[in-house]
Amino acid sequence: xxxxxxxxxxxxxxxxxxxxxxxxxxxxxxxxxxxxxxxxxxxxxxxxxxxxxxxxxxxxxxxxxxxxxxxxxxxxxxxxxxxxxxxxxxxxxxxxxxxxxxxxxxxxxxxxxxxxxxxxxxxx
Amino acid sequence: xxxxxxxxxxxxxxxxxxxxxxxxxxxxxxxxxxxxxxxxxxxxxxxxxxxxxxxxxxxxxxxxxxxxxxxxxxxxxxxxxxxxxxxxxxxxxxxxxxxxxxxxxxxxxxxxxxxxxxxxxxxxxxxxxxxxxxxxxxxxxxxxxxxxxxxxxxxxxxxxxxxxxxxxxxxxxxxxxxxxxxxxxxxxxxxxxxxxxxxxxxxxxxxxxxxxxxxxxxxxxxxxxxxxxxxxxxxxxxxxxxxxxxxxxxxxxxxxxxxxxxxxxxxxxxxxxxxxxxxxxxxxxxxxxxxxxxxxxxxxxxxxxxxxxxxxxxxxxxxxxxxxxxxxxxxxxxxxxxxxxxxxxxxxxxxxxxxxxxxxxxxxxxxxxxxxxxxxxxxxxxxxxxxxxxxxxxxxxxxxxxxxxxxxxxxxxxxxxxxxxxxxxxxxxxxxxxxxxxxxxxxxxxxxxxxxxxxxxxxxxxxxxxxxxxxxxxxxxxxxxxxxxxxxxxxxxxxxxxxxxxxxxxxxxxxxxxxxxxxxxxxxxxxxxxxxxxxxxxxxxxxxxxxxxxxxxxxxxxxxxxxxxxxxxxxxxxxxxx
Numbered sequence: 001x002x003x004x005x006x007x008x009x010x011x012x013x014x015x016x017x018x019x020x021x022x023x024x025x026x027x028x029x030x031x032x033x034x035x036x037x038x039x040x041x042x043x044x045x046x047x048x049x050x051x052x053x054x055x056x057x058x059x060x061x062x063x064x065x066x067x068x069x070x071x072x073x074x075x076x077x078x079x080x081x082x083x084x085x086x087x088x089x090x091x092x093x094x095x096x097x098x099x100x101x102x103x104x105x106x107x108x109x110x111x112x113x114x115x116x117x118x119x120x121x122x123x124x
Numbered sequence: 125x126x127x128x129x130x131x132x133x134x135x136x137x138x139x140x141x142x143x144x145x146x147x148x149x150x151x152x153x154x155x156x157x158x159x160x161x162x163x164x165x166x167x168x169x170x171x172x173x174x175x176x177x178x179x180x181x182x183x184x185x186x187x188x189x190x191x192x193x194x195x196x197x198x199x200x201x202x203x204x205x206x207x208x209x210x211x212x213x214x215x216x217x218x219x220x221x222x223x224x225x226x227x228x229x230x231x232x233x234x235x236x237x238x239x240x241x242x243x244x245x246x247x248x249x250x251x252x253x254x255x256x257x258x259x260x261x262x263x264x265x266x267x268x269x270x271x272x273x274x275x276x277x278x279x280x281x282x283x284x285x286x287x288x289x290x291x292x293x294x295x296x297x298x299x300x301x302x303x304x305x306x307x308x309x310x311x312x313x314x315x316x317x318x319x320x321x322x323x324x325x326x327x328x329x330x331x332x333x334x335x336x337x338x339x340x341x342x343x344x345x346x347x348x349x350x351x352x353x354x355x356x357x358x359x360x361x362x363x364x365x366x367x368x369x370x371x372x373x374x375x376x377x378x379x380x381x382x383x384x385x386x387x388x389x390x391x392x393x394x395x396x397x398x399x400x401x402x403x404x405x406x407x408x409x410x411x412x413x414x415x416x417x418x419x420x421x422x423x424x425x426x427x428x429x430x431x432x433x434x435x436x437x438x439x440x441x442x443x444x445x446x447x448x449x450x451x452x453x454x455x456x457x458x459x460x461x462x463x464x465x466x467x468x469x470x471x472x473x474x475x476x477x478x479x480x481x482x483x484x485x486x487x488x489x490x491x492x493x494x495x496x497x498x499x500x501x502x503x504x505x506x507x508x509x510x511x512x513x514x515x516x517x518x519x520x521x522x523x524x525x526x527x528x529x530x531x532x533x534x535x536x537x538x539x540x541x542x543x544x545x546x547x548x549x550x551x552x553x554x555x556x557x558x559x560x561x562x563x564x565x566x567x568x569x570x571x572x573x574x575x576x577x578x579x580x581x582x583x584x585x586x587x588x589x590x591x592x593x594x595x596x597x598x599x600x601x602x603x604x605x606x607x608x609x610x611x612x613x614x615x616x617x618x619x620x621x622x623x624x625x626x627x628x629x630x631x632x633x634x635x636x637x638x639x640x641x642x643x644x645x646x647x648x649x650x651x652x653x654x655x656x657x658x659x660x661x662x663x664x665x666x667x668x669x670x671x672x673x674x675x676x677x678x679x680x681x682x683x684x685x686x687x688x689x690x691x692x693x694x695x696x697x698x699x700x701x702x
Binding site: 009011013015016018019022023080101102103104106 | 485492
């Protein structure tokens, strides 16, 4: 299982990746949409955790671009802006259970990751 | 409170400070006063003026009417009396010219003439011829006056001089009032004779007594020394001194006002009858004459009083109504203005809050991850020496981060509900959300909050507004309670499409006089402490906007209960002003 973390806050994603690694989850991280696309092109990921508000490109459109390249991938949205609009955007694309408000509890994150991946298996 | 206090329109209750008054467009008590004064002035001054003029004119015209009428009666009566006398004098003249002196010396002839005079004119009693020596040479009549010598009598001298003499009234031998008319006839041989007749005054006495006079009128004749020549009704008997003063001589009819002996004002009309010693007098009592004027005057004053009362009543009620309308409109305008201001302020606070929350969330997330990592390293990796104390510290950091997270989320929720939106809400959750803002204070002040909720379905309303309403009321309740107070929140479905929420505290309560004002804008008992006096007025406005209703019960010392009823579906009410 490989996961890609995308958030403009390097401190956040790097720490998060490390914590996931400790729990045996292989996670790479990038801090921009472009970098994320490059990573997706060169490597295989099962799931991406996206911040909704990343610079230049929004989390939602980044998801669309990635999905175009890797149709099987699943996504979890993460936001520090727990506002209505974000919630609506996130829940339309992924269902409300794959939408997390920062600060995120690591256990909840792993639960959601597992749920998302299981759903993928179910749908396959 | 007095009756006037209850009748007193609301705009009369002056706002306490100049600042509050300045929020209104107009000084309403002043507007009311000036409008009432102006309209009352414009309406009443001409009315009073016209009535006063009419009063004077009517009084004058009635007075002059009476003067004129009296004067006319005097003139007419004088003419009749004068005619009565001159007619008889003329008949004597005719006899003198028609008969030779010799014929007049014949008693039979004279008796025939007297008989004819009695038949033709009436009033003649006797007739005598007096020769130039003053001796009555011939006489017919009831008395034995033949050969009586009149040469030394006053009237004889007068008739010698003036050719005619009319006597004052005297009582004859039979105690009947008479006058004497004598005419002198010059003969060609420088001699002369006088024809003298006595007349009964019964005829013109009747004439006077038959006059119909208003105002207890009295008509009589006096001579130039004030002796009554005819009987009077109230001014003395015949040949006695009359009780009125002898009026000043005037060649024509005069009417004057004079006080009688008993102090009563009398209207006296008189005429000096020319060629006679007589003055005709008609006396009327002014008071009785003016009786009709008294009635007219009373009606006029009553009319004025009724008119003034009606006009004042109409002006007062109309002006009060109009000013009150303007006041209510202005009050609404002020309330709307402040509602808008308040909404703006809340929106700004909301934007600020959400901005702050967003910005804090990111570093908070980093703290969360870093602390989480430390904990991970301590507990999961063997490279770092495991230490319970460190784990405890990290747990403290993490729980604080969680708390911060809850706060930022609440701020974001608050900001989100600044916008107007109707959504389906669960009352239970909403009340807990609101209480979340106050739980620290409740804890600190050991205020016991109990919530008693019946099964209330989710219903359609504006979450933010309802939140604001409840927050305002609960805030006020907290302010009114002492530490250790009790707040009871109850909610129940009313069954008729309404849900009722009541919030009761056991705080200090609201004085009776203030209850009816608490929903008015700017009514505040906390002005000194930074209260705007807008909280409950906005609450009221918000409840209205939600299509609901708010009422209050309070008793000083026992507490206050606000009851809000809201429609389960705001659109059904159709009176949302959003």
